[in-house]
Structures are given as structure tokens and as C-alpha cells.
Amino acid sequence: METRVTFVDCPSCGLPAEVEHRYTLTSTDGPLEGAKIRCPDGHWFSGPLESLVPAERPGAAVERAQNEMHRSG
Numbered sequence: 001m002e003t004r005v006t007f008v009d010c011p012s013c014g015l016p017a018e019v020e021h022r023y024t025l026t027s028t029d030g031p032l033e034g035a036k037i038r039c040p041d042g043h044w045f046s047g048p049l050e051s052l053v054p055a056e057r058p059g060a061a062v063e064r065a066q067n068e069m070h071r072s073g
């Protein structure tokens with residue numbers, strides 16, 4: 001199942017960080033999905049997507065970000 005993530009929680013400040021770029025990492029266990037994210041406060045991170053998104057609720061950050069957008073729009 002493909003993981004679709006547009007926003008994730010910023011690991012530094014918790015704000016919704018936008019996924020700017022996605023790429024494939026190779027590891028001994030097979031391909032891993034990596035991403036570069038940037039938050040509204042200027043932090044950015046790059047690494048395996050699974051390390052940036054809480055494994056138990058991968059859609060939570062996206063839902064919250066979309067709700068924020070609806071309220072402000």
C-alpha cells in the first residue's frame with residue numbers, strides 16, 4: 001500500500017511540515033521511502049519517511065494539517 005503523506009509533524013517544533021521532496025533509499029532490507037520536509041518555522045529534515053512519521057498513526061498529521069487549512073481558508 002502506497003503511503004501518501006503531504007504533511008508530517010516537525011520533529012523539532014511539532015508544526016505541520018510540508019514534504020518537499022521524496023526519494024527512495026536503499027538498505028539491506030530493501031528500498032526505503034525517504035523524504036525532505038520543511039516546517040513553517042524554517043526547520044528542515046531529510047531521512048527515511050518512517051522515522052519522520054509516527055508509525056501508529058501515519059495519517060494523523062495529514063488530517064490535522066488539512067483541518068488547519070480548511071479553517072484558515
Ligand SMILES: [Zn+2]
Pocket residue numbers: 010011012013014015039040041042043
Ligand atoms: Zn519546526
